[in-house]
Every structure is written in C-alpha cells, then in structure tokens.
Amino acid sequence: MQPAYILFDLDETLYPASSGLMKEVGRRMTEYVSGFLKVDPEKALSLRRELTRKYGTTLKGLLVEYDLGTAEEYLEYCHPTDVNKYLSRDPELAQVLTALAVPKSILTNSPLEHAERVLVYLRVRNCFEHIFDVRFNNLSGKPDPEIYLKTLSTLKRDPEEVLFIDDRLAYLLPFQSMRGQVLLVSANGREEAQSHRVPVIGDIKELPDFLDRMAAAE
Numbered sequence: 013m014q015p016a017y018i019l020f021d022l023d024e025t026l027y028p029a030s031s032g033l034m035k036e037v038g039r040r041m042t043e044y045v046s047g048f049l050k051v052d053p054e055k056a057l058s059l060r061r062e063l064t065r066k067y068g069t070t071l072k073g074l075l076v077e078y079d080l081g082t083a084e085e086y087l088e089y090c091h092p093t094d095v096n097k098y099l100s101r102d103p104e105l106a107q108v109l110t111a112l113a114v115p116k117s118i119l120t121n122s123p124l125e126h127a128e129r130v131l132v133y134l135r136v137r138n139c140f141e142h143i144f145d146v147r148f149n150n151l152s153g154k155p156d157p158e159i160y161l162k163t164l165s166t167l168k169r170d171p172e173e174v175l176f177i178d179d180r181l182a183y184l185l186p187f188q189s190m191r192g193q194v195l196l197v198s199a200n201g202r203e204e205a206q207s208h209r210v211p212v213i214g215d216i217k218e219l220p221d222f223l224d225r226m227a228a229a230e
C-alpha cells in the first residue's frame with residue numbers, strides 16, 4: 013500500500029552520519045554522565061551503552077536507574093547550538109521532500125529545539141507538520157512501543173497507512189510489529205535489515221525511487 017503519511021526520524025536520517033553531529037552529541041552525553049555519576053569517561057561510556065541497551069536511550073536509563081532530576085539541563089548540555097559547524101546544506105534534500113505530496117512529520121528522540129535547529133539549517137522545516145520529540149514522549153523515546161502509539165493516535169492514523177523511516181533498525185522493528193510500513197536509511201546493515209524484511213535505501217534522497225518501486229510492485 014502506498015503510504016498516506018510518512019514519519020521521518022531526524023538525526024542521521026535527514027543528513028548523513030558522516031556530519032559528526034551525533035558523534036558530538038554522544039560525546040557530550042558521555043561527558044554529562046561522567047560528571048553526574050562521578051565516574052571516569054570510559055566507565056561513563058560503558059554505562060551509557062548498558063543503559064541504552066536496557067532502556068532504549070541514555071536519558072531514560074538515567075531517569076529510571078539514577079533518578080536524574082536534571083533532564084532539561086542534560087538535554088541542553090548534550091545538544092550543540094552551532095549545528096552549522098557539523099551539517100552541510102544539500103539543496104536536493106528540500107527539493108525531494110517538497111516534491112512528495114504525502115503529509116510528513118518528524119519522530120525524534122532529540123528535543124524540539126535541536127530538531128528545529130537542524131530542520132531550519134537544512135531548509136526543510138516547512139516540509140513537516142509536526143515534530144514529535146522527547147518531551148512529547150514524556151522523556152521516553154524509540155524503541156518504546158508506547159511512543160509509536162501516541163504518535164499515531166495524535167495523527168489519527170492507522171499504522172498500516174504510515175511509512176516510518178529511520179537509520180536504526182532497532183527503532184523500526186516495533187513499528188513493523190504493529191503492521192506499520194518501515195524503511196531503513198543506512199549505508200550499511202543491509203543484510204540484517206533484509207533478514208527482518210525491512211527495505212533499505214542508502215540515502216534519504218532515494219526515497220522517491222523507493223516509493224515508485226513500491227507503486228510499481230502493487
């Protein structure tokens with residue numbers, strides 16, 4: 013079925029991982045955890061990996077296991093305001109997204125202000141109706157199944173009619189389990205995705221071709 017709605021992840025889906033922006037966010041997260049729990053950076057990094065594995069995100073792990081009372085401070089600390097230092101503008105991205113007649117929104121684990129900064133810099137803010145961010149999701153995030161349900165109910169859409177696009181397979185699988193349509197954007201990880209019957213494109217600008225192939229196969 014051709015999607016009637018498309019949900020896009022933000023980071024490393026609308027721009028390439030090679031930008032280094034999320035590497036910087038990750039570095040800051042480790043730095044924050046190191047200061048908050050008073051452990052060295054190596055220990056902080058291994059704790060973050062453990063929390064992400066168990067709870068989906070570092071933030072949720074800190075809230076559940078360490079009673080973090082400074083979530084807002086954490087979000088501000090971890091997300092650089094100078095996104096232009098990392099990202100490069102690609103005029104083709106705006107062309108591709110604008111040409112897609114299907115309504116679109118963002119579903120991200122980042123805070124709204126980070127999403128706004130990235131979308132404005134990439135000149136695609138107007139392409140999206142809503143930004144469903146970490147606060148909309150009560151500081152939880154993908155891959156928690158609840159947040160997909162909350163997003164769908166806000167959009168008044170059934171999962172079957174929505175295509176969700178992300179650069180992480182683990183974030184796509186819960187949506188796929190709800191019978192939603194999914195697409196991985198990744199330069200690698202193709203084999204693992206295919207073993208879960210998740211289609212893959214190497215770059216978001218290949219989306220129109222992917223949709224054309226879907227339509228042709230119907």
Ligand SMILES: [Mg+2]
Pocket residue numbers: 021022023024025178179180
């Ligand atoms: Mg991402």
